[in-house]
Every structure is written in C-alpha cells, then in structure tokens.
Amino acid sequence: MDGRLPLSAVRGTIDGVTSTASTVEQAFRAALYDDTDTGLDTGASLLAADPAADAELARRGEDFVATAWQRGWQPADVVRLVRRELDEGHVRLAAALIRAQAGRDRPRGPRWAGQLSALPAGPARTPDRFAHATAVLELYRLLLRLPALEPLEEEPRRTPGEAASRMLGRIRALLAKAEATGYPEEAEALTAKAQELMARHSVDEALLAAGAPAPDAPGACRIGVEPPYEQAKAVLLDAVATANHCRAVWNEPLGFSTVVGFEADLEAVDMLYTSLLVQATHAMTKAEAAQRAGGRRRTKTFRQSFLAAYAHRVGDRLAAAAETQVTRDLLPVLATRATAVTGRLERMFPETTTTRLRGVSDAAGWTEGARAADRAQVRARPRLE
Known part of the structure; x- marks a missing residue:
C-alpha cells in the first residue's frame, strides 16, 4: 500500500460532495424562491431524504446570517423579527445559526457580544426530519428577504469606572x-x-x-x-x-x-x-x-x-x-x-x-x-x- 486512496473512494467523495450541494440547491430552488406550500414541501422532502446534506444546509444558513450583518442587522434584530413572523422553534434555529456563525466572525464590540450572550437557548432540532427541514426552509425564506437597515457601527467604549x-x-x-x-x-x-x-x-x-x-x-x-x-x-x-x-x-x-x-x-x-x-x-x-x-x-x-x-x-x-x-x-x-x-x-x-x-x-x-x-x-x- 502506498497510502493513496483507491480511485473509487476518491470518486465517491467527489460524488458525495456534489450530491450534497445538489440536494441543497434543488431544495432552495423549490422552496426559497417560491412562496407556495408546494415548493416548501418539495424542498423539505429533498432535504429530509438526504442526511448527508445537513452540514451544507447549516453552512448556507450561516452565510445567510453573515449577509444579514452586511445589510445592517444585528443578532437581537434577527431574533426579534423571527419571533414576530414565525414561532419559538424558528427562534431557536436562528439562535443556533447566529452562535455558529459567531465562531467564524470578527469581533464586533460589547453591545454585539451582549446580544450574543442573550440568545435563547434550547434544542434547535425536531425528531422529525421533514418537520425540521420545513422549519429551516421557512427561516431561510425570511432571512433571504431581509431589507437593508441603517448600519449601527460599534463605537469603542470606555470601561466604566468603579463609581x-x-x-x-x-x-x-x-x-x-x-x-x-x-x-x-x-x-x-x-x-x-x-x-x-x-x-x-x-x-x-x-x-x-x-x-x-x-x-x-x-x-x-x-x-x-x-x-x-x-x-x-x-x-x-x-x-x-x-x-x-x-x-x-x-x-x-x-x-x-x-x-x-x-x-x-x-x-x-x-x-x-x-x-x-x-x-x-x-x-x-x-x-x-x-x-x-x-x-x-x-x-x-x-x-x-x-x-x-x-x-x-x-x-x-x-x-x-x-x-x-x-x-x-x-x-x-x-x-x-x-x-x-x-x-x-x-x-x-x-x-x-x-x-x-x-x-x-x-x-x-x-x-x-x-x-x-x-x-x-x-x-x-x-x-x-
């Protein structure tokens, strides 16, 4: 053995990546750019049938969150809107995405850090894969349509003194x-x-x-x-x-x-x-x-x-x-x-x-x-x- 992977294993890895991305893309085309329940059901069915697509689906969600920050939104703003438009299950999903995205985000100041620490906790996944995929796509639909807001630049703050x-x-x-x-x-x-x-x-x-x-x-x-x-x-x-x-x-x-x-x-x-x-x-x-x-x-x-x-x-x-x-x-x-x-x-x-x-x-x-x-x-x- 020379330590190299067999050609069949390499092809399987490439096919797996391609298949995973393809599943997510198909689900997005069906559900995110079509407001009908039929499109949502189609997208959720595709995702529920392909557990290998879960990681790619989560990564895309973190990208949606990062885009929201570029459009002037902050963590508390997103959570507030999700709670207003959807339900608490979606809020937990959004909070999980925001926490995950924060791990690869730049530092954004004390007020932002306070909003991250105040994110609601709790399980973000339901036992039913179809129900979970449906909730994720509903959340992504909302994130995709966030309008641009006036940016709130984080100003440097002095540490408050003892008094x-x-x-x-x-x-x-x-x-x-x-x-x-x-x-x-x-x-x-x-x-x-x-x-x-x-x-x-x-x-x-x-x-x-x-x-x-x-x-x-x-x-x-x-x-x-x-x-x-x-x-x-x-x-x-x-x-x-x-x-x-x-x-x-x-x-x-x-x-x-x-x-x-x-x-x-x-x-x-x-x-x-x-x-x-x-x-x-x-x-x-x-x-x-x-x-x-x-x-x-x-x-x-x-x-x-x-x-x-x-x-x-x-x-x-x-x-x-x-x-x-x-x-x-x-x-x-x-x-x-x-x-x-x-x-x-x-x-x-x-x-x-x-x-x-x-x-x-x-x-x-x-x-x-x-x-x-x-x-x-x-x-x-x-x-x-």
Whole structure:
C-alpha cells in the first residue's frame, strides 16, 4: 500500500460532495424562491431524504446570517423579527445559526457580544426530519428577504469606572423595586429617583468626555417596540429617549425604534423604557379591574388611550426629573452633545416623517393613564452628591 486512496473512494467523495450541494440547491430552488406550500414541501422532502446534506444546509444558513450583518442587522434584530413572523422553534434555529456563525466572525464590540450572550437557548432540532427541514426552509425564506437597515457601527467604549458601576447598580436596583411593588405610587417615586440618578450619570459622563483628548461620538442602538399598542409604546420610548438626551426614530413595519445618543444615555434609555413598560402594564391592569367592577368591559381603545396618556405624562415627569441635575455651567457641554446627536441622527435618517397616534378616543382610558402617571409627585430635589 502506498497510502493513496483507491480511485473509487476518491470518486465517491467527489460524488458525495456534489450530491450534497445538489440536494441543497434543488431544495432552495423549490422552496426559497417560491412562496407556495408546494415548493416548501418539495424542498423539505429533498432535504429530509438526504442526511448527508445537513452540514451544507447549516453552512448556507450561516452565510445567510453573515449577509444579514452586511445589510445592517444585528443578532437581537434577527431574533426579534423571527419571533414576530414565525414561532419559538424558528427562534431557536436562528439562535443556533447566529452562535455558529459567531465562531467564524470578527469581533464586533460589547453591545454585539451582549446580544450574543442573550440568545435563547434550547434544542434547535425536531425528531422529525421533514418537520425540521420545513422549519429551516421557512427561516431561510425570511432571512433571504431581509431589507437593508441603517448600519449601527460599534463605537469603542470606555470601561466604566468603579463609581459608574456603582451608579448603574443603584439604578437597576431602583427599577427592579419599582417593577416588583404592588403600589403604583411607590413605583412612580422609585422610577423618578432612578431618572434623577440616570441624569446625574449622564452629566458625569458628559463632563468626562468633554475633558478627554478624543471625545466620545454618539452611537445608536435598536430597541424592540412589540405589539400590541405599538404606537403608544413608541411614544413612550421617544419620551424616555428625549428625557435622556437621545433621539428615537420608529420603524413601524419591523417593530423597533433606533435610538441615537451617547453610550451612557443609550443604556439608561434601554433600562428605563423596559421598566416603564412593566409598570404601565401593572397600572393598566389595576385600572381595568376598577372599570370592570363598575360594569364596563375591557376594550382595546381603553388600553390604547391609557398607554398614550401614560407615555405623555411620564415624559413630562422624566424631563422634570432630569432637569434637576442640570446647572447653568453644564448647558454648553449638553448643547454640544445635543448637536452631535442630531447630526448623527440626520446622517442615519435623512428623511423621516411624523405620524399621528391612532385609537386615542377613550376618555376613561386617557384619564386613568394620566392619573397613573401623576400619582407620584416629581419634586425638584437638590443635586445628587
């Protein structure tokens, strides 16, 4: 034996590779470029009958994921859309593809790494080969049709110092207490205090950046705005962003808002918006219970109007809380940062439109939403030391 493979073995290897690629190509031609169920069934049948094609199928999926990154998408964006358009089985498949692709991807920054670590876990395969192939092709259909998004370049971030880490820990603790309490008044007061801390943190970061040799530049992130009542939620996110020196642009078809701002402010917006949604839901549930006790049935317009009023009033309260941390000597620094944020926003979104909030027609819902937002009196307090 001279160590060389027999010619028949070499031919078999070549034929195997050719057969595997051919199976995947045939399945893709049948299923990915044809929206019918018949095409999907044909493609899934081809893949189910050829286990040797599994590796090539997974590799093609990783290529679809890499193409999504080139088109401006990020891991959380893909997972959000898959969950919205398909189901949890597809979400697990997408998460598995993203994790696999990350192994051969370049480093993309701390926010990207955080999204990877937050990917849902769980088995991505079903025992039935046909069902699994069907789910994979459904996912690939969606990935293939992803539109291009505004790119969110990862900006280098400073490692937060010990004082900043303590501040963020206090903010998270306050918001966790606000979410957990059963008393709306206490939740509102805790949230107001958290906003004051966020504002102080933002001011400290602004002063630190202003004195640095190479000042920070504003960045951007996407935050999901999930149904139902997306419009009212987008208004709430916009109010939170504005109170924290950021700007938000809502993409209604894809279910997210892009928030532009400096890093510390972006983190504050994400934390506070998530917490306020939890608190708004608690307050709305309590208000609906009172309405039902009075003989009124729960309605969609009540909830939409409640959330719209809540967003409007909470925005006013957050802005007032943030202003307690601003003194006259800080105005030039904040004005410079506001100009930088506006410039970044206009470069990313040269054309935007405004939209009217629909479905706000329930007087009781508006009154209850405003009352929930007004329960805690946000008083001007001394600057935090």
